[in-house]
Amino acid sequence: MKRPILIHPDLRLKKVAEPVADISDELRKLADDMLETMYDAPGIGLAAPQVGINSRLIVMDCVKEGTPKPYVMFNPRVIARSEEKNVYEEGCLSIPEQYGEVTRPAEVDVQWIDRDGKEHVEAFDKLWATCVQHEIDHLDGKLFIDYLSPMKRQMITRKMQKLKRERARV
Numbered sequence: 001m002k003r004p005i006l007i008h009p010d011l012r013l014k015k016v017a018e019p020v021a022d023i024s025d026e027l028r029k030l031a032d033d034m035l036e037t038m039y040d041a042p043g044i045g046l047a048a049p050q051v052g053i054n055s056r057l058i059v060m061d062c063v064k065e066g067t068p069k070p071y072v073m074f075n076p077r078v079i080a081r082s083e084e085k086n087v088y089e090e091g092c093l094s095i096p097e098q099y100g101e102v103t104r105p106a107e108v109d110v111q112w113i114d115r116d117g118k119e120h121v122e123a124f125d126k127l128w129a130t131c132v133q134h135e136i137d138h139l140d141g142k143l144f145i146d147y148l149s150p151m152k153r154q155m156i157t158r159k160m161q162k163l164k165r166e167r168a169r170v
């Protein structure tokens, strides 16, 4: 089942999400719904706060063509980051049609729990590294626009307020 994606500004996107204690069937269903919502958008990642759920859960799949490679990560954590940085023009499904350059570590090691409760550690680079850091930021109430200048952030926020007013009218 597809879920509606919250649009910035929304206080639910600014909260620090709660760690997941037990991976219940309800949480597994949420992860499936988030993957469906992400592929439909289309997007390469999605965090639970973007669908109004205050839990530390993200999904991602950065494969552009060919066999999909979906990740479901509960309680994801960056445990190591490279000195080398990458700049990527990021977007966000909660900030539609707005983009901005963000500098982040080029490689990160991430630890998480999968849908069966198994712990994983994996190194990510390129777009995968950018995406997993963007999604973990969502769990800490942080958006890519928080890395931009105050002026650009304000301009984007005003555009989103206008978009939300227009959507509320129809």
Ligand code: K1U
Residues within 6 Å of the ligand: 042, 043, 044, 045, 046, 047, 088, 089, 090, 091, 092, 093, 094, 130, 131, 134, 135, 138
């Ligand atoms: O978290 C989100 O809002 C999803 C976001 C993830 C992301 C994009 C770019 C850099 C870092 C993280 C998106 O998926 S925006 C849409 C997007 O990037 C895309 C859509 C279709 C094909 C390829 C990319």
Ligand code: ZN
Residues within 6 Å of the ligand: 091, 092, 093, 094, 134, 138
């Ligand atoms: Zn986002």
